[in-house]
Amino acid sequence: MPHSYPALSAEQKKELSDIALRIVAPGKGILAADESVGSMAKRLSQIGVENTEENRRLYRQVLFSADDRVKKCIGGVIFFHETLYQKDDNGVLFVRTIQDKGIVVGIKVDKGVVPLAGTDGETTTQGLDGLSERCAQYKKDGADFAKWRCVLKISERTPSALAILENANVLARYASICQQNGIVPIVEPEILPDGDHDLKRCQYVTEKVLAAVLKALSDHHVYLEGTLLKPNMVTPGHACPIKYSPEEIAMATVTALRRTVPPAIPGVTFLSGGQSEEEASLNLNAINQCPLPRPWALTFSYGRALQASALNTWRGQRDNAGAATEEFIKRAEVNGLAAQGKYEGSGEDGGAAAQSLYVANHAY
Amino acid sequence: MAYQFPALTSEQKKELSEIAQRIVANGKGILAADESVGTMGSRLQRIKVENTEENRRQFREILFTVDDSVSQSIGGVILFRETLYQKDSQGKLFRDILKEKGIVVGIKLDQGGAPLAGTNKETTIQGLDGLSERCAQYKKDGADFGKWRAVLKIDNQCPSHLAIQENANTLARYASICQQNGLVPIVEPEVIADGDHDMEHCQYVTEKVLAAVYKALNDHHVYLEGTLLKPNMVTAGHASTKKYTPEQVAMATVTALYRTVPAAVPGICFLSGGMSEEDATLNLNAINLCPLPKPWKLSFSYGRALQASALAAWGGKAANKKATQEAFMKRALANCQAAKGQYVHTGSSGAASTQSLFTACYTY
Numbered sequence: 001m002p003h004s005y006p007a008l009s010a011e012q013k014k015e016l017s018d019i020a021l022r023i024v025a026p027g028k029g030i031l032a033a034d035e036s037v038g039s040m041a042k043r044l045s046q047i048g049v050e051n052t053e054e055n056r057r058l059y060r061q062v063l064f065s066a067d068d069r070v071k072k073c074i075g076g077v078i079f080f081h082e083t084l085y086q087k088d089d090n091g092v093l094f095v096r097t098i099q100d101k102g103i104v105v106g107i108k109v110d111k112g113v114v115p116l117a118g119t120d121g122e123t124t125t126q127g128l129d130g131l132s133e134r135c136a137q138y139k140k141d142g143a144d145f146a147k148w149r150c151v152l153k154i155s156e157r158t159p160s161a162l163a164i165l166e167n168a169n170v171l172a173r174y175a176s177i178c179q180q181n182g183i184v185p186i187v188e189p190e191i192l193p194d195g196d197h198d199l200k201r202c203q204y205v206t207e208k209v210l211a212a213v214l215k216a217l218s219d220h221h222v223y224l225e226g227t228l229l230k231p232n233m234v235t236p237g238h239a240c241p242i243k244y245s246p247e248e249i250a251m252a253t254v255t256a257l258r259r260t261v262p263p264a265i266p267g268v269t270f271l272s273g274g275q276s277e278e279e280a281s282l283n284l285n286a287i288n289q290c291p292l293p294r295p296w297a298l299t300f301s302y303g304r305a306l307q308a309s310a311l312n313t314w315r316g317q318r319d320n321a322g323a324a325t326e327e328f329i330k331r332a333e334v335n336g337l338a339a340q341g342k343y344e345g346s347g348e349d350g351g352a353a354a355q356s357l358y359v360a361n362h363a364y
Numbered sequence: 365m366a367y368q369f370p371a372l373t374s375e376q377k378k379e380l381s382e383i384a385q386r387i388v389a390n391g392k393g394i395l396a397a398d399e400s401v402g403t404m405g406s407r408l409q410r411i412k413v414e415n416t417e418e419n420r421r422q423f424r425e426i427l428f429t430v431d432d433s434v435s436q437s438i439g440g441v442i443l444f445r446e447t448l449y450q451k452d453s454q455g456k457l458f459r460d461i462l463k464e465k466g467i468v469v470g471i472k473l474d475q476g477g478a479p480l481a482g483t484n485k486e487t488t489i490q491g492l493d494g495l496s497e498r499c500a501q502y503k504k505d506g507a508d509f510g511k512w513r514a515v516l517k518i519d520n521q522c523p524s525h526l527a528i529q530e531n532a533n534t535l536a537r538y539a540s541i542c543q544q545n546g547l548v549p550i551v552e553p554e555v556i557a558d559g560d561h562d563m564e565h566c567q568y569v570t571e572k573v574l575a576a577v578y579k580a581l582n583d584h585h586v587y588l589e590g591t592l593l594k595p596n597m598v599t600a601g602h603a604s605t606k607k608y609t610p611e612q613v614a615m616a617t618v619t620a621l622y623r624t625v626p627a628a629v630p631g632i633c634f635l636s637g638g639m640s641e642e643d644a645t646l647n648l649n650a651i652n653l654c655p656l657p658k659p660w661k662l663s664f665s666y667g668r669a670l671q672a673s674a675l676a677a678w679g680g681k682a683a684n685k686k687a688t689q690e691a692f693m694k695r696a697l698a699n700c701q702a703a704k705g706q707y708v709h710t711g712s713s714g715a716a717s718t719q720s721l722f723t724a725c726y727t728y
Contacts, residue, residue, distance in 0.1 A: 207582065212579075215578075218571065259588050259628040295627050
């Protein structure tokens with residue numbers, strides 16, 4: 001313990017920190033377009049489109065052909081492996097198109113969840129084998145950040161101490177390996193919203209999980225200034241009968257982060273989970289208006305919450321591509337505003353109604 | 365793990381967080397006047413004064429009866445047990461004198477070190493037995509915060525994993541018990557400056573120690589908004605031949621803190637260790653001018669660095685009371701300015717001479 005064997009040189013640290021800051025520059029967030037083949041199957045079947053490589057390519061083309069308007073609100077795009085090597089109709093690599101817009105390219109590197117024996121259906125995430133070599137190759141192929149998703153769930157007996165410890169550890173190993181290869185790791189310890197638990201319970205669990213993740217990152221000598229955190233917002237379970245306002249969600253979320261995330265982390269890029277596009281934007285906006293001091297950027301790394309309308313407009317038809325792209329740009333711009341606390345909502349009551357639901361922070 | 369059994373009610377949290385904020389408001393810091401009988405012995409011996417209860421009382425009386433304006437620089441005073449029950453020469457309790465000045469009264473709660481067998485002479489701290497009852501009594505008797513000092517050293521094989529874990533755990537137990545009794549715990553994990561290690565090594569160790577402390581506080585359900593941290597600044601060992609500027613000490617210190625201390629902690633009050641009065645002030649000032657994100661108040665909890673000149677001026681003679689008080693007030697004011705980054709060292713040429721020694725943070 002007492003000896004320090006520096007994991008990274010000053011130059012390596014600078015590179016990582018610069019990449020991270022570029023991704024979460026003010027008003028910018030991440031498009032999570034890294035759905036695996038299996039996940040894309042679900043998305044495409046919902047709009048009656050066959051899950052072929054070509055359809056996946058055409059769909060991503062809809063997103064990546066967005067014009068320069070996305071430059072000011074998208075700082076990074078997460079790719080799935082297949083997509084990193086795909087090209088648009090003109091033969092130009094998607095990676096190239098994205099980079100030319102000044103957007104940082106990222107790559108999903110985990111290999112999915114596997115069961116933890118002896119637990120109540122809990123999992124860890126695999127993908128560490130050969131990860132260093134894969135990262136080195138991805139770096140050559142244009143990726144400057146990566147993403148790895150761990151999953152925890154709230155129920156009677158979960159998340160268990162083992163699930164928390166194991167997932168925190170595997171996230172820290174992944175992060176360490178990424179940094180050795182010049183790649184900024186996005187650390188994603190997602191606590192699913194499945195269940196009927198209330199907001200307080202989610203906050204409590206989120207604090208415990210994040211404390212374990214941060215401790216593991218410290219133990220593994222991960223350079224925090226060159227990482228990004230992708231947590232869930234603190235929300236009630238899907239089946240919870242109590243309704244909460246965006247301000248309450250914001251207060252619970254920011255409180256949990258303030259108690260666990262050191263200021264060295266440059267940005268927190270929330271996942272949208274099962275939230276609708278508008279919910280995800282309103283919540284992000286409320287988070288950025290929360291009166292508690294927030295020393296990190298608080299922005300988005302959204303998949304469904306950026307793509308739902310675009311997907312629904314496209315429906316697999318080339319003729320719909322332009323309109324679908326517009327839907328994506330619209331959500332991107334809205335979330336860019338929300339990341340600065342400047343989104344005024346899609347026309348509901350807004351300020352006054354929200355104000356009255358504010359609860360003082362020592363109740364959290 | 366999965367369930368939450370709230371450790372504190374909203375009212376308890378509110379009280380604790382308000383006390384903590386009061387102590388560090390507006391550049392205020394803490395006078396650590398909690399020297400044990402033995403430690404006072406060493407201080408008094410230097411000025412050739414006999415270590416009697418009356419002499420200890422007289423010196424503390426001089427400090428506590430300074431002009432009321434001291435409360436603009438001093439937010440809290442830590443007392444040793446004996447002192448909490450001592451009175452001035454008119455029969456007024458010291459704790460009432462301090463409270464009337466608007467200063468929060470604190471009490472040292474640990475009961476000294478005990479060896480950790482099987483280590484290279486490392487220690488843990490005693491004092492948990494009956495701590496809850498003691499805290500309840502101290503609260504009745506006017507204390508609103510507690511202090512507990514854990515000690516770690518940098519040496520061959522030190523600090524060991526055991527020493528870090530054990531001291532972090534006892535600090536967390538102490539903090540939890542304090543809060544149950546309405547006392548704000550000052551958490552002090554001192555990495556002592558003995559040794560010839562360089563500043564980089566101290567930074568590395570400080571980061572590991574603080575990461576462990578905050579994990580333990582989280583595990584023990586301690587309410588961070590109702591705590592204060594009292595760490596060492598990051599410096600080279602006393603016997604190191606390398607010299608560092610206040611700006612370098614500041615950058616290393618704030619880097620270590622921002623990688624480990626969650627934003628929820630309202631204030632960080634540095635210990636002065638063996639630093640001279642002027643160095644303690646200059647370093648604190650540089651820390652407050654450091655350009656990294658600093659979401660907590662950065663202030664002082666000084667013993668020697670507030671009292672050295674005062675002790676020398678006193679020399680055990682009542683006639684020196686005014687000179688003693690002036691010496692103390694001067695340091696109190698200087699440190700309050702430093703806690704706002706506004707201290708102007710009368711001997712220096714100001715900003716210009718310090719600017720060139722700044723080293724970019726990613727080399728830390």
